[in-house]
Amino acid sequence: MTEKTAPFPGRCAIVGIGQTPYTRGTDRTTLELHLEAALAALSDAGLSPDDVDAVMPNEMAGILAEDFIVNLGLRDLRFSSTIRTGGASFVSAIQSACLAVHCGLANHALLVAGRRGYSAQRVSKAVEDTIVPMPIMRTIEEFERPCGNTVAVQWFAQAARRHMHEFGTRSEHFGQIAVACRKHANLNPHALMHGKPMSLADHQASRMIADPLRLFDCSLETDGAAAIVVTSAERARDRAKRPVAILGIAEGHGDPPDSITQKRDMTEIEGLRRAAPHAFGMAGVSPGDLDRAQIYDGFTWITLASLEALGFCDRGEGGPFVEGGRIELGGALPVNTAGGLVSEAHVSGANHVLEAVRQLRREVEPARQVADCETVVVTSEGDFHEGAVMILGRA
Amino acid sequence: MTTPTRPRPKPTPLTEPFWRAAAEGRLVAQRCRGCNTLRHYPRPMCPECHDMRWDWSELSGRGEIHSYVVTHRAFHPFWADRIPYVVATIELEEGLRMVSEMPELTPDEVAIGLPVEVRFEPLDDGIALPVFRLSKSRRG
Ligand SMILES: [Zn+2]
Numbered sequence: 001m002t003e004k005t006a007p008f009p010g011r012c013a014i015v016g017i018g019q020t021p022y023t024r025g026t027d028r029t030t031l032e033l034h035l036e037a038a039l040a041a042l043s044d045a046g047l048s049p050d051d052v053d054a055v056m057p058n059e060m061a062g063i064l065a066e067d068f069i070v071n072l073g074l075r076d077l078r079f080s081s082t083i084r085t086g087g088a089s090f091v092s093a094i095q096s097a098c099l100a101v102h103c104g105l106a107n108h109a110l111l112v113a114g115r116r117g118y119s120a121q122r123v124s125k126a127v128e129d130t131i132v133p134m135p136i137m138r139t140i141e142e143f144e145r146p147c148g149n150t151v152a153v154q155w156f157a158q159a160a161r162r163h164m165h166e167f168g169t170r171s172e173h174f175g176q177i178a179v180a181c182r183k184h185a186n187l188n189p190h191a192l193m194h195g196k197p198m199s200l201a202d203h204q205a206s207r208m209i210a211d212p213l214r215l216f217d218c219s220l221e222t223d224g225a226a227a228i229v230v231t232s233a234e235r236a237r238d239r240a241k242r243p244v245a246i247l248g249i250a251e252g253h254g255d256p257p258d259s260i261t262q263k264r265d266m267t268e269i270e271g272l273r274r275a276a277p278h279a280f281g282m283a284g285v286s287p288g289d290l291d292r293a294q295i296y297d298g299f300t301w302i303t304l305a306s307l308e309a310l311g312f313c314d315r316g317e318g319g320p321f322v323e324g325g326r327i328e329l330g331g332a333l334p335v336n337t338a339g340g341l342v343s344e345a346h347v348s349g350a351n352h353v354l355e356a357v358r359q360l361r362r363e364v365e366p367a368r369q370v371a372d373c374e375t376v377v378v379t380s381e382g383d384f385h386e387g388a389v390m391i392l393g394r395a
Numbered sequence: 396m397t398t399p400t401r402p403r404p405k406p407t408p409l410t411e412p413f414w415r416a417a418a419e420g421r422l423v424a425q426r427c428r429g430c431n432t433l434r435h436y437p438r439p440m441c442p443e444c445h446d447m448r449w450d451w452s453e454l455s456g457r458g459e460i461h462s463y464v465v466t467h468r469a470f471h472p473f474w475a476d477r478i479p480y481v482v483a484t485i486e487l488e489e490g491l492r493m494v495s496e497m498p499e500l501t502p503d504e505v506a507i508g509l510p511v512e513v514r515f516e517p518l519d520d521g522i523a524l525p526v527f528r529l530s531k532s533r534r535g
Binding site: 123124139141142143144145146147148149150151153154157158159161162165207208209210211258259261262266 | 401402403404405406407410435436461462463464465466467468470471473474477479480482484492493494495496502507518524526
C-alpha cells in the first residue's frame with residue numbers, strides 16, 4: 001500500500017494487542033485483568049513496561065493511572081488521561097493517545113479496557129454497589145431514576161421504540177443484527193456464544209427485557225480485559241508485527257449528552273454522525289470504500305442506528321439495510337466479525353479494536369478472515385449517544 | 396425484611412424549586428430572563444444566550460407520549476413486583492420533555508402520541524413526583 005498522506009493522526013499506529021480470556025466468572029480483580037491484558041499487548045508489540053510513557057485508564061473500569069504506575073513499575077509516565085464518555089471512551093482515548101504521540105509528549109501509549117460485567121458490575125442482578133460511579137449520570141439519577149428509568153437497556157429502548165415509530169423499523173431488523181453477530185461468534189472459538197447457534201426465530205422467541213429490546217438484543221455480561229499499544233508510524237516500523245495504521249479518528253458528542261429522553265431527535269446517534277465525516281475525511285475514504293465495520297453494539301438497535309450515522313445508509317434505512325445477510329461474512333459489509341458485544345464479549349469496545357487489528361494482520365481463523373481486508377471502521381458509542389469513529393488500515 | 400422504596404430524588408440548590416413546586420402541585424421549569432427560553436433539565440446557564448438569571452415558570456402539565464419503554468425485568472428492587480411497567484417520555488405543550496412512570500397505563504394501552512396530563516405523587520417529607528396519566532378530556 002502506498003504511503004498515506006493523511007495529516008494527523010495518520011502518522012500513528014497500533015503495534016500491540018492483548019487480552020485476557022473472556023469468561024463468565026473470574027476470581028481475579030478488574031485491576032488484575034487489566035494488568036494481564038497490558039502485559040499481553042506489550043509482549044505482542046515486543047515492548048516491555050519500561051517503554052510505556054503514556055497510559056489511558058478506562059472510565060468504566062474505575063482504574064487509575066497510578067494503579068498502572070505502581071504495578072507495572074512505570075518510571076517516567078509523561079501523559080495520562082481518562083475519557084468520560086462511557087462506552088465511547090475507548091476509541092476517544094485512542095485519539096488522545098495519538099495526540100500525545102504525535103506531539104512528542106510520549107512514545108508508547110498503553111490503553112486498557114474491560115470489566116467484570118459478570119462477576120461484579122452485573123446490571124441484570126441489580127448489584128449496585130459494584131457499579132463504578134459515572135458523573136454524567138447525576139442528572140438522570142435525579143429526574144429519571146425515581147420514575148423507574150434506571151438502566152441502559154431502558155434508555156435505549158425508548159430510542160429504538162421511537163425509531164420504529166418514525167421509520168417502520170421492526171424487531172426482526174434487530175434480530176438480523178443479532179443473528180449475524182451470532183454466526184460470526186460461531187466461527188470464533190474465543191467468543192462466549194461459540195457453539196450456541198441462534199436463528200431469527202430464536203431471537204423473536206427470546207424474552208422481552210425492555211420492550212422493544214429482547215434478551216438477544218442485549219450485549220453480554222462478561223469478565224475480561226483487552227489492551228493495545230499506540231506509537232508513531234516511525235517507531236512502529238521497528239516492532240515485531242505488522243503495524244496497523246490509524247488513518248482517521250474523531251469523536252462527537254450528544255445533544256444534549258446527559259439523557260436520551262431530552263434529545264431533539266433520539267433516533268439518531270448524533271455523536272457518531274458528527275464524528276464520522278471528520279474520521280472519514282482524515283483517512284481520505286468514504287463509507288463505500290470500507291471492507292468491514294466493527295460497530296460498538298451495546299444493543300442491536302445501536303448497531304442499526306450507527307450504520308445510519310456513519311453514512312452506510314440513509315436516515316431511517318438501517319432496518320432494510322441489515323436484511324438479506326448484507327452485514328454477515330460473505331455480505332457486502334461484514335459487521336462485528338468476532339461476534340461483537342452481543343455474542344463475543346463486552347470488553348467496553350476494546351474487543352472491537354482487537355478484531356479489526358487481527359483482520360488487518362490476517363491473524364483470524366480462515367473462515368472468519370475477510371479477503372483482501374485493507375480498511376476497517378471501528379466505532380465506540382457510550383452514555384447517551386456519545387461516539388467516536390476510527391479508520392484503520394494496513395500500514 | 397424492609398420493603399424496598401422508590402429511589403428518591405436528591406435535590407440540589409439548583410433543582411430544589413422544581414421539587415418544592417411539585418410538592419405544592421405545580422409543574423414548573425426554568426425560563427431564561429435574558430431570552431425567555433424555557434429549559435429542562437435545570438442548568439445554571441441558558442445555552443441560547445448564556446444568561447445566568449432565570450425564573451421558575453408554571454407549565455400547563457399537558458403533553459403527549461413521545462416514546463416509551465415497557466420493562467419486563469426488574470433492575471431495581473422497588474419494581475420487582477411491579478413488572479411489566481411503563482415509563483414514557485412526555486413531550487409537553489411548551490416543547491419540553493419529562494420522564495414519567497405511567498402506572499395507570501397497561502403495556503397494551505400505551506402508544507406514541509397519546510395525550511397525557513400531570514398529577515403528583517407524594518413520596519415523603521416534602522418530595523412529590525410528577526406522574527402523568529391519560530388526559531381526562533381524551534378519556535371522556
Ligand atoms: Zn437565554
